Amino acid sequence: MQQLKLDLQYFAGEKTEKATPKKREDERKKGKVAKSQDINTAVLLLFCFIILIAFGGFMKNGMLALYHQAFTEYINWNVTTETVMQVFVESVIQMAKILAPVMIVAIIAGVAANLAQFGFMFTGEPLKPDLKKIDPIQGAKRIFSVRALVELLKSLFKIVFIGGITFFVIWLYKDDMMMLAFKSVDDALAFFGRSTMIMGISATLALLFLSVFDYAYQRYDFEKNMKMSKQDVKDEHKNIEGDPLIKSRIKEKQREMATRRMMSEVPKADVVITNPTHYALAIKYDETEASAPYILAKGTDHLALKIREVAKAHDVITVENKPLARSLYQAADIGEIIPEAFYKAVAEVLAYVYNLEKKL
Template sequence: MKLRMELQFFSQEKTEKATPKKRQDSRKKGQVAKSNDVNTALILLAVFLFLFLYAGILGDHILNMMGHIFSEYLRWEITSFTLTVILEELVMETAIVLLPIMLVAMVAGTAASMMQVGILFAPEAIKFKASKINPIQGFKRIFSARALVELLKSLLKISLVGILVFSVIWFNLDSLLLLSHKNIEAGFFEIAQLTGLIGSGVAVLLLFLSIPDYIYQKYDHEKQIRMSKQDVKDEHKKMEGDPRIKSKRRQKQMDMAMQRMMQEVPKADVVITNPTHYAIALKYEEDKMEAPVIVAKGVDFMAMRIRMAAEKNEVAMVENKPLARSLYSHGNIGDHVPEDLFKAVAEVLAYVYQLKNKLP
């Protein structure tokens, strides 16, 4: 009993690598090796690199908008109509500023996801599951080893990002202290340049940190989809199918093949018999065939059915024990008669054609 329990335990232990089918099923459920840090890093890097190119246009647009606000809107009388016009114009101007940045972020995020998992559409991943709101399951997730790893990662990222930001500000402290002596435009571009430098530095740092995170996510994913020996056996059995179903399918295929074979017997020129144990039906069309073809063959009960079908459709039957055995042993349905039996078969066909008065 104890030995059986131990064997059962080991068979359920997940020690085997996932099979291709298991990987495919996991992918359909949205369970793939993916690091969110890679997405975050690439989005930040793309956005801040774009801002370096877009900063001049962005700054001019914001300055023009602020000038328009202070030169035009302050002189307007506040009514429901003017307030609507102001809000509409501000929303439009803000959209013009933000839409290119959002578009770059969306493209970068999509590219980062495709780099990791390729093109994937998994609607099952967003289905509602009661286990997601189960407090016991949530408690287990919070205090799991995965949660501890995520906490350590977050603390490391916050520390390194804080050090990087502090270092950039510290090295540019003199320039920041002189902002009060500069005009608004120069001060704006100074802050924008410093912000872009900090953002790009943080993005590069996160991208560097995302490499080991992606490796860990891949390792953790492989661990999550591992299978037990019993799982592998069950999957193999399922793919092969139930033996009873396979047997029924095989029997049905045999019945269909037999039915097709019996439909060819009435078209045969001759049936060579044993006389009771073997029956082989032959057909020969001089202008279409190089040699006679075996259209049906059978032994015992099937031989009896072939003989009955031949008798019913007035197909000639010739008794030749050695030839019947040889044709059954060396020829398959649909094949030409073996070369070493050509002469014997030709003699039989000649005899049949003489009986029908149509000797070629």
């Protein structure tokens, strides 16, 4: 028996259930989502290389203009606070113009890569100080964990794979590289620029290809870590819906309050129709309140007994009519006008009560 209990506790704590929407939302607020950093890097590099190809001439002319100005104009200036500041400001402005296309595209590419993976998300949770992050024991566990080993193997594979591609590109251009000594500076720079772009785009496409598999792994690992035990699901359900015991007590209190309010209406009734023991309904007819008699209170068994007791204590006449009490109890609720089908039967009861009150 003890072993069975231990087994049940083990299986209750085993994480076999998929994460609930609430847990996913809570983890998302903490900044924990499935994403591949390789996708961000690959998209960023791809767009940057495309911009370099498109604006390479503009950037080259800008750099040459800056060098020309520096070695023909700035070099002849006297070194003073004002001239140094002017050189600094003009150089910064010129470099900003040169790098602006790359920087703008890099920002757009980085945002787009993240949006494509997990949509828009803004949270400050990862920025909050957490002493666990500097805990050496936890740090050692992360370093020597299975995940760290997988990341190491992935990195080694990426280095070998992408390195092999770049080496292949260099090997294709080895003959042209050997002949650079016989070419002009402009031709040499053009060759290096062209070969660098080919290597960069080839490596980027290779990384983009690998990032698809990396994203699939990251999503699998994320879903695995997000799994919950059956007990976790139950606890979450309790937190959302409330403890069943507390809910039942609240409902019980609500019923007690409703019963007290109902009982306070019984003394206002014209008549109480009974079964006689199982059903009791307090009926009131007031032309200023409704066009037909309506029910002030009703109940069965113990509640019916209370209604009869309150009616007797306040001299409300009780009339026994088994079929009418049972049918009317099922047909109308508290505060409702009695259905038209019961008009005649209830009118006879009220007429009997009114005649009885006149005799009294």
